[in-house]
Amino acid sequence: MKHRRLGTGTALLAATAAGALALAPAAAAVEPTTATVSFECGAFGSGSATLTATQNGTAATISLSTSAIKSPFPLSANSVRSTLTLTKNGSGTTTFTGRANPSIPAGGAVSTGPLKGTVAAGDSLEAKSLTVVVFGISATCNATSPQNPGPFVF
Template identity: 50%
Template sequence: MRSRSTLGTVAVLTGALAAAGLAFAPTAGAVSPGSATATYDCGSWGGGSATLTATQSGTAATITISSSVTTPIAVGTDTISSTLTLAKGGGGTRVFTGKKNPARSAGQSVIMGPLSGTVASGDSLNSYFAGVALKMVIFGVTVNCDAVTSQSPGPFVFS
């Protein structure tokens, strides 16, 4: 009987240690702010305000863009290839890409994402920089958008 008691004690202790380990395990990273707005100029496609919503899990991050830029033609689900380039504080860039979008009728605002990218702890990212901040390829037509304002309330800071 003594060996069963010892095994039971070991099992209880192992379970308690596992639970304690989960309580002190590192959590997934968080990005702040969770959303920001910026203004984009997309040439003949127009321009306007866009809301960028960011999420983070470790070094993986996603950004979804809801813009006031409208599509002149109907687009189907997952037919817009998007590349969002964000300026990194201190130099360099981080790129988020994807082919994710809901179906939109002609004249509706464009929604893209989630676009996926990789970040590092401490990255401070802003869509405002010299160059094309957002590139969309729709039915083989490339639409380049320049950010004409910094993000408000500020850049995304990843932890």
Template identity: 50%
Template sequence: MRGKRTATGAALVAGALAVTGLVFAPTAAAVTPQSAAINATCGFFGGGTATLTATQSGTSATFTLTSSAVKAPVAVAKDSITSKLTLVRASGGTAVFSGTTNPAMNAGDPVSVGPLSGTVASGDSLEAYGGSLQMTIFGVNVTCTATAKQSPGPFVFD
């Protein structure tokens, strides 16, 4: 009987420690705003409104860009666009997010790239205006630049 109580007591202590660990576990970091609208020009490939969507997990962050104003110039296979998004840090310098993730797109479809991965620090404030999105599609480089500050404001990371 004594062994049974010891095992039960040990199980209760282990359970209490597990619950305590959950209570004190760090919460997921968040970025605000989670999305922002930008007005961009991509030269020959068009321009207009695009949406940048951000996520954060610790010091890792991703951005996805979608735009119905910028169209795919040709049919593009899934994960075939090499993209590099450069954002301006309020504290100076830039942050770069890159990747080769995109959905399959037919010629004339709205452009979507990402998630593009990069690193952020707590307190980073990132703005698209002054930065760029560079995409390489079948060896052709397309550079998009914001024509004004993003709305509702810069991305701020926890």
């Protein structure tokens, strides 16, 4: 008798767990995951950038690689401090920041990220500007084109 109750309880628990998983919300996803934009960086140059976004709940990251800024000397990993400012929902702004980059050879294009930020469901973000600081020297780039294929929607 005891074994039968234990078996019934275990089956009920398994069914409840399966039902809870079926009703759990789907993992959040950003669309598109990759976009391009053009930047003008004043004396540092201009060029295109590729942005790659990921999302995990309200946490999001954007990695960026751009030909707009080339390093005049070799940079070690994690030596570039970056702030990406994005237009949020067409009117406000939000920032993604970080100090993550691969090693960059002299003359190499700057890559930075993942830059970290916070998002809410339905946020629409489009690159507005990028500030990169290396050894106290700051380069600010402004977007000169809309993001293609469009803003990141979280």
